[in-house]
Amino acid sequence: MNKPVTLKDIARETEVDVSTVSRALDPRTRTMLTSEVVDRVCTAARRMGYRKNHIARGLRTRRSMIVGMLLPDITNTVFAAIVRGAESVFEPHGYAPIIVNTDDDPRREDALFNVLLERGVDGILDVAARRENSRSKAAGYADVPIVTANREIEKSSIPSVVNDDAEGIRLMVQHLHDCGHRRIAHVAGPATTSTGRKRASAFRRATGELGLALPGAAVAEASRYDESEGRRCAELLLGGRFAFTAIACANDRLALGAIDALGRRGLTCPEDVSVTGFNDIPFLNLVPPGLTTVRVQQFGVGRLSAELLIKMMTDPGATVPRTTILPVTSIERGSVAAPKPI
Amino acid sequence: MNKPVTLKDIARETEVDVSTVSRALDPRTRTMLTSEVVDRVCTAARRMGYRKNHIARGLRTRRSMIVGMLLPDITNTVFAAIVRGAESVFEPHGYAPIIVNTDDDPRREDALFNVLLERGVDGILDVAARRENSRSKAAGYADVPIVTANREIEKSSIPSVVNDDAEGIRLMVQHLHDCGHRRIAHVAGPATTSTGRKRASAFRRATGELGLALPGAAVAEASRYDESEGRRCAELLLGGRFAFTAIACANDRLALGAIDALGRRGLTCPEDVSVTGFNDIPFLNLVPPGLTTVRVQQFGVGRLSAELLIKMMTDPGATVPRTTILPVTSIERGSVAAPKPI
DNA sequence: AGAAATGGCGCAATCGTTTGCACAAAATAG
DNA sequence: CTATTTTGTGCAAACGATTGCGCCATTTCT
Numbered sequence: 024m025n026k027p028v029t030l031k032d033i034a035r036e037t038e039v040d041v042s043t044v045s046r047a048l049d050p051r052t053r054t055m056l057t058s059e060v061v062d063r064v065c066t067a068a069r070r071m072g073y074r075k076n077h078i079a080r081g082l083r084t085r086r087s088m089i090v091g092m093l094l095p096d097i098t099n100t101v102f103a104a105i106v107r108g109a110e111s112v113f114e115p116h117g118y119a120p121i122i123v124n125t126d127d128d129p130r131r132e133d134a135l136f137n138v139l140l141e142r143g144v145d146g147i148l149d150v151a152a153r154r155e156n157s158r159s160k161a162a163g164y165a166d167v168p169i170v171t172a173n174r175e176i177e178k179s180s181i182p183s184v185v186n187d188d189a190e191g192i193r194l195m196v197q198h199l200h201d202c203g204h205r206r207i208a209h210v211a212g213p214a215t216t217s218t219g220r221k222r223a224s225a226f227r228r229a230t231g232e233l234g235l236a237l238p239g240a241a242v243a244e245a246s247r248y249d250e251s252e253g254r255r256c257a258e259l260l261l262g263g264r265f266a267f268t269a270i271a272c273a274n275d276r277l278a279l280g281a282i283d284a285l286g287r288r289g290l291t292c293p294e295d296v297s298v299t300g301f302n303d304i305p306f307l308n309l310v311p312p313g314l315t316t317v318r319v320q321q322f323g324v325g326r327l328s329a330e331l332l333i334k335m336m337t338d339p340g341a342t343v344p345r346t347t348i349l350p351v352t353s354i355e356r357g358s359v360a361a362p363k364p365i
Numbered sequence: 366m367n368k369p370v371t372l373k374d375i376a377r378e379t380e381v382d383v384s385t386v387s388r389a390l391d392p393r394t395r396t397m398l399t400s401e402v403v404d405r406v407c408t409a410a411r412r413m414g415y416r417k418n419h420i421a422r423g424l425r426t427r428r429s430m431i432v433g434m435l436l437p438d439i440t441n442t443v444f445a446a447i448v449r450g451a452e453s454v455f456e457p458h459g460y461a462p463i464i465v466n467t468d469d470d471p472r473r474e475d476a477l478f479n480v481l482l483e484r485g486v487d488g489i490l491d492v493a494a495r496r497e498n499s500r501s502k503a504a505g506y507a508d509v510p511i512v513t514a515n516r517e518i519e520k521s522s523i524p525s526v527v528n529d530d531a532e533g534i535r536l537m538v539q540h541l542h543d544c545g546h547r548r549i550a551h552v553a554g555p556a557t558t559s560t561g562r563k564r565a566s567a568f569r570r571a572t573g574e575l576g577l578a579l580p581g582a583a584v585a586e587a588s589r590y591d592e593s594e595g596r597r598c599a600e601l602l603l604g605g606r607f608a609f610t611a612i613a614c615a616n617d618r619l620a621l622g623a624i625d626a627l628g629r630r631g632l633t634c635p636e637d638v639s640v641t642g643f644n645d646i647p648f649l650n651l652v653p654p655g656l657t658t659v660r661v662q663q664f665g666v667g668r669l670s671a672e673l674l675i676k677m678m679t680d681p682g683a684t685v686p687r688t689t690i691l692p693v694t695s696i697e698r699g700s701v702a703a704p705k706p707i
Numbered sequence: 708a709g710a711a712a713t714g715g716c717g718c719a720a721t722c723g724t725t726t727g728c729a730c731a732a733a734a735t736a737g
Numbered sequence: 738c739t740a741t742t743t744t745g746t747g748c749a750a751a752c753g754a755t756t757g758c759g760c761c762a763t764t765t766c767t
Contacts, residue, residue, distance in 0.1 A: 029753055042718080049755090055715070074483050075754080078429055078753080079754040081754090082754075096449075098445045100442065103439045107466065110466060119465075121461045141417060143419055371724090372724065381746075384724090384749090385746060402745085402746085421725090424754090
């Protein structure tokens with residue numbers, strides 16, 4: 024239960040002023056001191072088991088060296104990978120992340136946003152952004168640098184690092200078309216997210232460019248990115264007036280739900296209906312029939328967005344790119360085949 | 366770029382002392398003030414957009430209200446679920462978690478442990494514990510409350526919340542035995558983890574109690590809990606002198622690797638060899654042939670360990686249970702069948 | 708050799724809160 | 738109606754680090 028060692032203790036021990044100790048311990052200010060003193064202080068610090076107090080430091084410097092990360096749900100491996108990517112750059116720079124899960128609940132999101140601000144985070148990496156900027160965000164925006172990752176906030180100047188959603192969907196639609204599909208349905212992601220909207224409009228554009236029919240009954244919108252919503256939407260499509268041979272889903276989990284819904288109707292994938300996903304989440308390759316999907320750079324999104332945020336935190340005047348778009352690749356597996364001859 | 370509002374600002378505005386403002390804003394000390402003053406201060410605070418500065422507060426109270434969480438890898442859904450469980454109790458209590466990933470690297474673990482201490486965390490939830498207590502941990506132990514979750518540190522008094530590893534393995538072995546298996550091999554987890562050791566010794570005990578043969582060649586030890594190690598160990602077993610009809614694996618990912626290794630040898634599961642796992646990770650039900658496994662309370666482990674840690678942080682004198690063991694259940698799927706008649 | 712420039716270090720203020728103590732006014736007791 | 742307790746506030750000292758400023762002792766310049 025011994026008290027932690029402070030600068031003052033080291034100062035007493037080495038018979039110099041605490042300011043000198045402080046300077047000796049900081050590599051940046053160390054140069055203005057005699058190397059003899061630096062040595063003496065450093066060895067004493069090591070011997071006494073000194074650990075700098077980030078809290079006190081933060082009070083004086085007004086920098087907590089803590090960043091906040093807003094996630095929908097860490098349980099979702101897509102976001103976990105982003106966290107690792109961000110960590111890989113935060114940690115070497117001395118930043119520690121506080122992670123909070125919003126469950127895509129706007130109220131929770133606002134509350135947690137405030138929690139982060141109270142904590143005095145130096146910046147916020149928002150991986151749970153919804154399309155419209157919320158009030159508390161607008162308020163906080165002036166003070167704390169924010170970067171959104173994976174998703175973006177529309178009509179705002181908040182920088183974002185995202186995947187090429189449009190290109191990903193285009194790849195999937197093109198691939199389906201190449202396989203002979205002409206009547207393709209879409210299970211869209213929540214319109215509250217930029218990814219949901221982007222992918223849905225990219226779907227419309229891609230099918231349009233290929234001259235495919237696209238009635239309203241060809242699109243069903245999920246309210247969450249999960250299997251049960253994928254199931255629900257697929258059932259909606261199956262019960263609708265649009266006869267399709269393939270479904271392009273806005274994300275892998277929706278696709279898994281859709282495939283399940285097909286099975287319950289006695290249909291199989293890909294024989295009866297082809298299905299595509301988005302993200303290429305882990306273990307997907309092991310699930311039959313092997314989902315054809317879009318591989319995104321989850322880790323890269325985390326890494327780049329963290330680098331961007333660090334730049335904004337350390338140099339407030341720096342001009343940063345408004346949007347950074349990372350390339351995606353197409354992963355072809357067994358869930359896509361030629362449509363049944365009629 | 367307006368400066369954040371401080372107690373001093375509110376004091377000036379309401380013409381009371383900062384100490385009074387401080388007291389008025391704290392529900393616990395609020396009672397010693399006139400309600401008139403409390404009202405005046407609170408409304409002013411709200412109007413001016415005051416947000417308490419946790420950093421300054423932490424410096425004075427010597428409590429950061431931050432807890433550290435050491436994880437092997439947040440990408441692993443088992444640990445992500447534990448995080449959510451812990452969060453569900455930390456957040457309502459006003460604690461924010463800083464999460465770091467050790468990748469099960471002892472050096473990284475020590476370094477990150479120090480990072481957490483420098484950050485002035487009020488407690489540490491160690492989900493990445495290795496069996497032997499490391500030096501830095503022993504050092505820090507005196508100052509900061511620690512609880513291990515999922516795993517435990519042997520020969521130490523650090524409280525832990527774990528799953529019933531022994532019972533889980535017993536259930537699997539019993540089930541295999543019930544199906545007719547008499548020659549069962551084991552892919553053990555790393556002996557550096559308590560889970561690896563516990564499950565291996567439980568395997569020995571369970572097979573022993575059933576009177577089964579258990580030569581050394583029946584057990585292969587993985588150095589990490591991942592698919593490639595599962596593959597490697599399964600190949601080792603297949604090339605060994607022990608002819609088995611089933612493999613009980615220390616974890617699901619090892620089991621997936623093992624099944625893959627079987628496939629490469631032209632063997633199928635469960636027809637040729639039955640396989641069992643441990644943890645019941647998400648999506649496992651979708652992967653053929655459906656892994657028979659042990660379901661553990663990941664969320665519960667997180668929740669209980671967090672509750673324990675909070676108790677230790679708020680009441681240092683409290684006596685807490687050394688070990689809390691959560692029950693497990695058996696999940697039977699398609700990966701286990703009767704052994705081939707010889 | 709005297710003046711000026713440089714380098715190394717100490718002094719003290721500061722960051723925003725909390726909290727023990729003092730002290731006045733009000734309430735209660737004797 | 739004084740003496741004592743209570744009650745509500747203010748004062749000021751922490752908490753542990755950073756940093757502008759100033760001072761003294763060298764070194765360098767003229």
